[in-house]
Amino acid sequence: MKVAIWGSYNYGNYGDDIMAIQFAKYFKSINVRPVVYRLNKQLAKRYQIQTTDSLNELFDDAEFCIIGGGGFLVENFSAPFEEDFRRLKIVSSEKNCPVYPISIGGEGLGKNTSLSYWRQQFFQGETCKSSSVRLPSDRALIHHFGKEVNYYPDVLLSVSEFWQIPSKIKYNNIINVGINIPNTIQCKWLAFQLSVIASIRRDIVFHFIKTYLPSSPINTELRPKQLSSNIKYHVYTDPKLTLEFLASLDLVVSYKLHLGLTALALGVPFYSLGGSGKAKAFLNSIGADFAVWNPGDKRFKVAAFLSNPQNIIQAKNRFNFTIIDKFAVESRGHLELLNKLVKNVSSSFR
Structure with a gap:
């Protein structure tokens, strides 16, 4: 059985790649042949996953297609993404192939979210079937389009178990902090401040992350x-290597959702610095509003916080890992939903 996996996998982005590979690995584990749309060729070869740059080839002979995670329910949507949805709508209709969005999300706005034209056309269309979403508020938006929807926490909260990433044991008193920030004037000033801190405090190592x-x-x-x-x-080159790297840190400061979310899934605290609405919505869902730093904090507040080792060491204690662990278990619901889809298709062959 062939299943298509569609998503924004043509940018070589850690968060998107790890979702594509995790979904593909799961399908392979239940004897399904996944084909991923526009996955990096080296990653596809490393993980023995078939990929294609052709949308027609992706859908040819596919029993169904999934949208393999992503922030496709956010409001601000660039032209290339909109064009991707136009093509998805047209080709899935031409091939008469059902599409199931899995572990997609927005920014916590629910049915008040204003989606772009082709996304509305897709979600309202006949080929778009039931969905699973990663925020409770997203259910109302999918219901608004007249489609069935299930909520489970973000599928990547299960990375520790799925990828078998062991907890790291500290052998010294060095504090390791991951820093992922945009290349802006304010962030350059922050980077300078961190370099000064690093030159004074030899017990803190700042790891900038691409x-x-x-x-x-x-x-x-x-x-x-x-x-x-x-x-x-x-520098991200392989999802598993980056997961192992994240597990070695004491704190992650990032403006990206899934870098921080997977760090939390590995037991490493995550602070969002000037991050997107979807990062704020996720942190709010686990009761961690305190971990949201506003863009203006880049100038002084963040550097002051990171200059004190006790702030970093105690950061983990502020998070409720009981909730995070519970969400990690519940996040398996996305994969269980895929298993049910495969079984339903298989039973129709008998």
Whole structure:
């Protein structure tokens, strides 16, 4: 049985890639042949996953298609993404292939969300079937389009179990902080402040993080001007390697949702710095509003917080990991839903 996996996988982005690969690995575990749309060729080869850049080839002979995660219910949507949905709507209709959006999400606005034209056309269309969403508020939006919907916490909250990432044991008193910030003037000032802190406090190491593959054309994240024993640079090349790296940290500060969310899933606290609405909505859902820093905090507040080792060490205690662990278990619902879809299709062959 062939199943198509569609998503924004052509940018070499950590959060999107790990969702595509996790869904594909799950399908393979239940003897289904997944084909992923526009996954990086090297990652596809490494994980033995079939990929294609052709939408027609993706849908040919597919029993059904899933949208494999993503923030497709957010309001601000760029032209390339809108064009992708136009093509998805047209080709899925031509091929008469059902599409099931899985673990998609918005910004907590629910039915008040204003979606772009082609997304509305897709979600209202005949080929779009039932969905699973990662925020409770997103259910009202999908219901608004007349479709069935299930809520489960974000599928990537299960990364520790799914990818078998062990907890790291600390062998010294060095504090490791992951920093993922955009390449803006304010963030450059923050990076300078962190370099000063690193030169004074030899017990703190700041790891700047690039969440795009080296081959990606996107270069919006800040890279430190100079590296040292206390200023390091992690470049995403493989989901598992980045997961193992995240597990070694004491704190992650990021403006990206899934870098921080997967860190939390590994037991590492996550603070969102000037992040998107979907990052704020997720942190709100786990009772961690305190972990949202506003863009203006980049100037002084963040550096002051990170200059004190006790703030970093105690950050984990502020999070309710009982809720996070509970969400991790419940997040398996997305994969269980896929299993039911496969069984329903298989039973129709008998």
